[in-house]
Amino acid sequence: MATTIDDVARAAGVSTSTVSYVLSGKRPISAPTRQRVERAILDLDYRPHAGARALASSRTNVLGLMAPLRIDVDVSVIMQFVTGVVTTARTFDHDVLLLTSDEIAGMERVASGSMVDSLVMMDIEADDPRVPVLARLRQPAVLIGLPRDPEGLSCVDLDFRAAAQLAVRHLAALGHRQIALLGSPRAVLDRHTSYAERMIHGFEQAARVAGVDGVVEPCEPSMAGAVAAVDAVLARLPGVTGLVVHNETALPWVLSSLRDRGRRVPEDVSVVGVCPADVAGDQPLELTHVDIPAHAIGRVAVEMAMARVERAEPAETRLLAPVLVEGASTAGAAH
Amino acid sequence: MATTIDDVARAAGVSTSTVSYVLSGKRPISAPTRQRVERAILDLDYRPHAGARALASSRTNVLGLMAPLRIDVDVSVIMQFVTGVVTTARTFDHDVLLLTSDEIAGMERVASGSMVDSLVMMDIEADDPRVPVLARLRQPAVLIGLPRDPEGLSCVDLDFRAAAQLAVRHLAALGHRQIALLGSPRAVLDRHTSYAERMIHGFEQAARVAGVDGVVEPCEPSMAGAVAAVDAVLARLPGVTGLVVHNETALPWVLSSLRDRGRRVPEDVSVVGVCPADVAGDQPLELTHVDIPAHAIGRVAVEMAMARVERAEPAETRLLAPVLVEGASTAGAAH
């Protein structure tokens, strides 16, 4: 049943090593030989045994992905990261082993057990306990997010600081003088999740530089949370005319609760979302937004992992520049 | 660096097979010997090489999961399936290799290449082209969903037919005589996705049996789609007082658009959701719903896969009985 490389070699009338080299391309093979081997492979429907290959070559062609399967990080964003990682991995002839974040031992297990060649880790916190562990593994790791100390690991993320600045500058340029950030849920902030903190710092600094009032309000990912956060902002900053919303789940409820409070968008309040383009597109009005290119981040993460595995390139940190897409949810401040 | 089973054997003063048997528990080991071996394993921080193990034992302890990373199937439901699968796999000492649905060749690749011991496939369509392929693999497969012909494969899903019946009976018992099903998006129906069709059949049959008017309306997973579907139902069945909503994404927009149309819930219209409990909990009112136990389905799928791998149990189909949770969104029909 299970056809082996020897079966192929016999059928093609060559040695096993020749078959191996046809497969790997690691040494020149004459055209006729190559063709006989390829014919035999097709005829026998031969598939190399992954374990045997891993044992002999110490390469698995598998990438480990640690994804947060929690619920407070927006699932659709996670999904896009994951698809970015999986589809890109395939272009490098790699498969993806899925680990959940709550299993800190998982990455050690799969790495020490030689199940993966590299690891990609999502949802990195400022002082993430997984980072020192990863730094000591034999396999290279790429962090999606930015810990306080990367310890020599590669990192990639949207430049959330710049994203916040972009949003604030856009509002300030439109004449808004009182603006607020509706941000991540408390639980995310309490974990000191990297992107949430960078977003807040960028917001506060940009507001200061632009000379506008800026308040930051956390926001739970539910209708009730969104309503409460909107009300809190209206109470803290009654004259607010600009809102930056960095919370995919709350976004629709923020918009509906503004309407319920008698604030029209964009006439009374301008709203800038910080979210993936498709989330922006799902809103009832064309939302001005700073795109979170989740798919691209996943792709870049894999490319960086492959660069380290295949070409032993050094670790680096890449922050993707944000892009603001103007929609119908922002307008000049009423004078 | 890489410590092997021989290093452990030497350190413990035993043979390699003894170490192997301590690890697998496949033959009795005296307490003192076992302790010496375990000590050595800990001291050397030994981790068996997964590839070598797979090669020698033809078992990988990896389960392949093919998940639809599309967007029209609600992502939060997918996420729950996935977590159910991953966490359960871990209790069987298995890891999960993630495949995307758009890659029909993927499952053949990982199965023929002996990367997995079994496969779990989500989002099965009535005449799914992957089913015949899976049926011919060496490894057992479990389908989440119900194809027209399982071809000897195991299947598991919520009994959507019974779920629809439960919802309809609940509404009928409350005196509702004109009811509608807001169902899956067209794209899902066009693929003849198994659960969507079973839901519709169950709804229509139960309405017939209960002697009530029932209409079925597809619904796109967006605000616009929900509004359009609600309007379509109101037009087709102006006296509608009962609504079954089987569309997680549209749910909030259905509720808000009913309000916009001047229909109060539950005074004018009773609404039964068919969705995971947490989605029901996210709604602005306590929703009467038939739970989709996504996590449990994922768990059962893995258990069935393991039963086949480890105990060579025969394939079976398991339909989980639905449970209706009464909330505040259903009430007696106005007389």
Place this chain on the structure above:
DNA sequence: CTGAAAGCGCTAACAT
């Protein structure tokens, strides 16, 4: 340009 053969690290007979 091709072949022969030595492992890779582990499991599972087969011994005792």
Place this chain on the structure above:
DNA sequence: ATGTTAGCGCTTTCAG
């Protein structure tokens, strides 16, 4: 209860 050893299927020197 424990040890010995022959593979598992592939990659990769080393030899031509």
